[in-house]
Amino acid sequence: MTQANNLPPAPVCPVAALPTVLGALHDPVRLEMVRRLSNAAAPIRCAALYDAINKSTATHHFKILREAGLIERLTIDGQTFQNLRVDAIEHALPGLLPSIVAAANRADATVDDDQAIS
Amino acid sequence: MTQANNLPPAPVCPVAALPTVLGALHDPVRLEMVRRLSNAAAPIRCAALYDAINKSTATHHFKILREAGLIERLTIDGQTFQNLRVDAIEHALPGLLPSIVAAANRADATVDDDQAIS
Numbered sequence: 487m488t489q490a491n492n493l494p495p496a497p498v499c500p501v502a503a504l505p506t507v508l509g510a511l512h513d514p515v516r517l518e519m520v521r522r523l524s525n526a527a528a529p530i531r532c533a534a535l536y537d538a539i540n541k542s543t544a545t546h547h548f549k550i551l552r553e554a555g556l557i558e559r560l561t562i563d564g565q566t567f568q569n570l571r572v573d574a575i576e577h578a579l580p581g582l583l584p585s586i587v588a589a590a591n592r593a594d595a596t597v598d599d600d601q602a603i604s
Numbered sequence: 605m606t607q608a609n610n611l612p613p614a615p616v617c618p619v620a621a622l623p624t625v626l627g628a629l630h631d632p633v634r635l636e637m638v639r640r641l642s643n644a645a646a647p648i649r650c651a652a653l654y655d656a657i658n659k660s661t662a663t664h665h666f667k668i669l670r671e672a673g674l675i676e677r678l679t680i681d682g683q684t685f686q687n688l689r690v691d692a693i694e695h696a697l698p699g700l701l702p703s704i705v706a707a708a709n710r711a712d713a714t715v716d717d718d719q720a721i722s
Contacts, residue, residue, distance in 0.1 A: 589622045589698075
């Protein structure tokens with residue numbers, strides 16, 4: 487197994503206080519990252535978690551999510567993945583993540599419907 | 605019935621998209637306003653919704669909550685109240701408000717416990 491990059495092991499942060507978590511999630515880019523991770527229910531390669539931003543901007547957003555304790559960085563077979571800390575979030579803030587992801591999924595479905603109509 | 609002030613009737617905004625709602629709630633002052641309103645389950649006079657800020661700052665925060673569709677301004681017996689739009693929020697974002705208020709209540713109880721110990 488080789489390291490695809492030289493990223494040091496990222497510390498896993500405790501789930502932050504509610505205002506910090508809401509602040510991390512209120513950005514649409516980060517909300518979409520969390521939505522994709524939650525729906526996948528598995529670690530996802532970084533590049534699959536965003537569309538219209540560059541890598542350094544994505545790294546900034548991952549950092550905010552990681553510092554809020556919402557995600558952790560994993561290296562699997564030399565590739566970097568992000569993992570949603572579902573159990574830790576549910577323990578710290580019961581019910582919050584499912585309700586936010588459900589709302590984000592509904593919003594995403596609405597956008598898809600609108601695009602299908604137009 | 606007299607008007608205590610000359611505030612025009614405030615328009616009631618639809619509940620905003622999820623990122624806007626999370627943005628409205630991630631500020632600790634606004635989160636505390638919503639927590640108090642939710643726990644009261646009734647309209648509350650404005651001044652009872654905050655502690656360490658001045659009136660104009662509070663007005664700013666009320667405006668953000670109102671524009672996110674979370675609260676509405678009521679005039680009852682000439683006095684201004686804020687009301688949490690519980691049904692509208694639950695309809696737009698099921699489960700979100702209860703999970704956030706529950707987490708905020710737990711955080712508040714923890715602070716109270718810490719103060720009782722110290």
